[in-house]
Amino acid sequence: MRDWNGLLTQLTPEKAADFRSQGYWAEDRLCHQVDEAVLRTPERAAVVDRGGSTSYVELQRLSHVVAAGLAGLGVRPGDVVSWQLPNRLEVVTLMVACTRLGAVFNSLAPIFREREVSTMLALGAPKVVVTVESFRDFDHAKMMSSIARSLPEIPTVVVIDGAGGDLGWPQLLSDGEARLDAEGPVDAGTSADAVAQLAFTSGTTGEPKGILHTHNSLYYGGRVIVERRELTADGVYHMASTLGHQTGILFGILAPIHLGATMVLQDVWDAGDYLDMVEANGVTMTNGATPYLQDTLERADFAARDTTTLRQVGCFGSGFPSPLARRAAEMLPDVEFYGIWGMTEVGLATSHSPGDPREIVCDTDGHAVFPIEVAIRSDDLTEELGPDEEGEMVVRGPSRHLGFLQPGLAPSHFLDGDWYVTGDRGRIRSDGRLVMTTRSKDIIIRGGENIPVLEVENVLIEHPDVWSAAVVAVPDERLGEKACACLVLRHGASFDLAELRRWLAEKKVTRQFWPEYVQVYPEFPVTPSGKIKKFALREQVAAIATGPIGRGA
Structure with missing residues (x-):
C-alpha cells in the first residue's frame, strides 16, 4: 500500500484547519452529496446518457452495488481503481463508489493508446481497471488486457458491453448485489483529507505528472464553479468533453452533483446530436472546447433547432476569438458566453463574470475565481510583479492539488510552500483580469486537448533518419492550435508527412x-x-497552415 499521506507534501494541519475555519473544506465526500440529493429529490434525473436516464436514488443504489463489487475484488481504502471509458453513467457510478470505499480513482481519456496507458498504469498500479470492449472502432479490452499482463502487479480487468478482460460488468454488478445484500453498504469512513483522485497530466520531462487531489481539494473545485457561475439545482448541465480530463469531471460531474442537478453526458461529439440533447433534455449550460461552439453554429439546420433553454456556454482550451464571439451573440442572443482557464492541478482558476462585455470575454481570461488567487512572478520567481508586467503565473487556493505521485516534482513546482508554479506566462491588468501570453512549458493545446510535446519529440528522435526534433504550435482558426514537427535530418535522409504518420502509428x-x-x-x-x-521556430512556422509539408529556412 502506498503512503499517500507522505506524498501530500502540501497538506499541513495548519492549512487544513485554516480552510475548514473559512468554510472551504469540510468532511463531505462525493458519496455524501449523492445521499443528500436523494433526500431532497430522489426521483430527479442524475445522469442522462446514450443508455437513458438514471435518477439520484438509482445512482445511489448503483454506487453501493459497485462499491460492494469492487470490495469483492479486493479493493481497499487507498487502492487505485482506474478506468478508460467514454462519457457514460458508469464513470459517475465508479467515482461515487470509490468515495464510499476510500479508493483512489484514476480516470483516463479514451483517446490514449498503448504507449500512454501502459505508462500511466505502471505508475498508478491500480487494483482494478474498467474499460469497454470497443469504442470508436478500437479494441480497448484487448489493449487493456495486454497491458495488465505486463504490469508488475496485475490488476483485474473489468469490461463493460462485451467480452474480454477478466470479468464482465454484469458479473461485477451481480456479485456486488449479493455482497451488498449479505453484508450491507460499504462505507470506509475515509477522511476528506485523504487522497481521492490520481490524475495524469502532460509534463515537460516526457513522463506524465501524477497529480494528487484530496476529497476536499477536488470537490471544492466543483463548488467554486457553482458559486462563480451562479448555478442552480433546476439546471441541466451538458458535457461532451471527456470525463478523463479535469474539465469534464469538474463541470460535468462534481458541479451538478453538488447541486443535486441533472448531468447530460455525450460520448462522441457531434453538433447535431448535441442539439438533439438540448431539445430533449432542456439543457441550460454546456462547457467544452471552443470548436464545439463553432461546429454547432455552422449546422445548416441550426436556425430550426430549439435552443431556448440554453443560458450559459463556456469555452476553454484555445481562447474565444472575436469573430466567433460576435457570431455566437448574434445567433444565440439570450445565451451568456464566457471563457475559463484552469488546470488539472487547481481546477477552475479564472473565469469571466456574469455580465462581462464581449471585449472582456475576447481579450482577457477573466478574474481569478475567489478564493483562488493568481499572481505574476518574475522569471526567477523571487518577486511579485505589478499590473501589466508579464511573468510566470502562480496560483493557490483550496482547490489546488496537494502533492505529486512522483515526490521529486514538488520542489520545482511549489513556491513558498503555498503557490503552484503553473509553467504559463501572463500579466494581470490594472482591472485585475488575467491575460495569458505564452505557455512556457511548451504544451500545445489542440481543440482543448493537451499534446505532450516532449513525448512526441522523443518518439520522432527514435526515427533512424531524424537527428533532432522540436514540436511547436501552429495557429489554427478552428482548433486554436495544431502541431508542426520541426526536424533536422541525418545526412542524405528525407522525411515527409506520410513517413511521420507511419512512424507514429508504428x-x-x-x-x-x-x-x-x-x-x-x-x-x-x-x-x-x-x-x-522554440519561439523562433513558432514564428517561422506560423504561416505554414496553408500547406502540410515544407522545408525550413
Whole structure:
C-alpha cells in the first residue's frame, strides 16, 4: 500500500484547519452529496446518457452495488481503481463508489493508446481497471488486457458491453448485489483529507505528472464553479468533453452533483446530436472546447433547432476569438458566453463574470475565481510583479492539488510552500483580469486537448533518419492550435508527412497527438547554452497552415 499521506507534501494541519475555519473544506465526500440529493429529490434525473436516464436514488443504489463489487475484488481504502471509458453513467457510478470505499480513482481519456496507458498504469498500479470492449472502432479490452499482463502487479480487468478482460460488468454488478445484500453498504469512513483522485497530466520531462487531489481539494473545485457561475439545482448541465480530463469531471460531474442537478453526458461529439440533447433534455449550460461552439453554429439546420433553454456556454482550451464571439451573440442572443482557464492541478482558476462585455470575454481570461488567487512572478520567481508586467503565473487556493505521485516534482513546482508554479506566462491588468501570453512549458493545446510535446519529440528522435526534433504550435482558426514537427535530418535522409504518420502509428502514439505539419531544417536556431529557440521556430512556422509539408529556412 502506498503512503499517500507522505506524498501530500502540501497538506499541513495548519492549512487544513485554516480552510475548514473559512468554510472551504469540510468532511463531505462525493458519496455524501449523492445521499443528500436523494433526500431532497430522489426521483430527479442524475445522469442522462446514450443508455437513458438514471435518477439520484438509482445512482445511489448503483454506487453501493459497485462499491460492494469492487470490495469483492479486493479493493481497499487507498487502492487505485482506474478506468478508460467514454462519457457514460458508469464513470459517475465508479467515482461515487470509490468515495464510499476510500479508493483512489484514476480516470483516463479514451483517446490514449498503448504507449500512454501502459505508462500511466505502471505508475498508478491500480487494483482494478474498467474499460469497454470497443469504442470508436478500437479494441480497448484487448489493449487493456495486454497491458495488465505486463504490469508488475496485475490488476483485474473489468469490461463493460462485451467480452474480454477478466470479468464482465454484469458479473461485477451481480456479485456486488449479493455482497451488498449479505453484508450491507460499504462505507470506509475515509477522511476528506485523504487522497481521492490520481490524475495524469502532460509534463515537460516526457513522463506524465501524477497529480494528487484530496476529497476536499477536488470537490471544492466543483463548488467554486457553482458559486462563480451562479448555478442552480433546476439546471441541466451538458458535457461532451471527456470525463478523463479535469474539465469534464469538474463541470460535468462534481458541479451538478453538488447541486443535486441533472448531468447530460455525450460520448462522441457531434453538433447535431448535441442539439438533439438540448431539445430533449432542456439543457441550460454546456462547457467544452471552443470548436464545439463553432461546429454547432455552422449546422445548416441550426436556425430550426430549439435552443431556448440554453443560458450559459463556456469555452476553454484555445481562447474565444472575436469573430466567433460576435457570431455566437448574434445567433444565440439570450445565451451568456464566457471563457475559463484552469488546470488539472487547481481546477477552475479564472473565469469571466456574469455580465462581462464581449471585449472582456475576447481579450482577457477573466478574474481569478475567489478564493483562488493568481499572481505574476518574475522569471526567477523571487518577486511579485505589478499590473501589466508579464511573468510566470502562480496560483493557490483550496482547490489546488496537494502533492505529486512522483515526490521529486514538488520542489520545482511549489513556491513558498503555498503557490503552484503553473509553467504559463501572463500579466494581470490594472482591472485585475488575467491575460495569458505564452505557455512556457511548451504544451500545445489542440481543440482543448493537451499534446505532450516532449513525448512526441522523443518518439520522432527514435526515427533512424531524424537527428533532432522540436514540436511547436501552429495557429489554427478552428482548433486554436495544431502541431508542426520541426526536424533536422541525418545526412542524405528525407522525411515527409506520410513517413511521420507511419512512424507514429508504428510507435503506437495516440493519433490526436500527431503533428499535422512537417518542416525540415538544415539546423535549428539555438541559445548560447545550446537550447533550441522554440519561439523562433513558432514564428517561422506560423504561416505554414496553408500547406502540410515544407522545408525550413
